Amino acid sequence: MAWRMIGGSHGYATRQEMFAHESIDTIKDWIKEADPYHDAENSEEYWDRLDKGFKMIGELDGAENILLVTHGFTIRSIWYRYGDNIPLVPGPQNASITLMTMDEKGNIKIPFWNEMSL
Known part of the structure; x- marks a missing residue:
């Protein structure tokens, strides 16, 4: 239902259609536009937050391996950007x-x- 609210006004019935035809940053902006509670981040706000986290990780002393656990939307965002x-x-x-x-x-x-295994 939420994905229809986000993509419907842009001609998309499913999230898969949006991911196939739009940039993930555009979708982030649409999520913010559709959020009735005004809590969602647009792409600029989202990347500002993630970049701060990546910068913090880069500044950690002696931290060579870090496990980052997150949800599919953030994984897709990282795929898209990097x-x-x-x-x-x-x-x-x-x-x-x-x-x-x-x-x-x-x-x-x-x-x-x-990948499902290392």
Whole structure:
């Protein structure tokens, strides 16, 4: 129901249709527009929050390996921003593994995604 409220006014009946044809940042902006409680973030607010977290991780002393557990929308967002043409549809499988690497300068890459084992 919520996805119809978000995408319906833009011609989409399902979230899969939106993910197949729109940027995830556009979808974030539409989510904010459709939020009746005005709690949702647009793409700029969303990335500002995540970038602060990634910066904090990069500044941790001695932290070489970090497990980041999150939901599918954030995983898709990370794929979209840092992956090399990773398809957003069908999206991450439940309990799948995406490897995100960050170098000393804060550059982020996605070596693999949506794997069910290491």
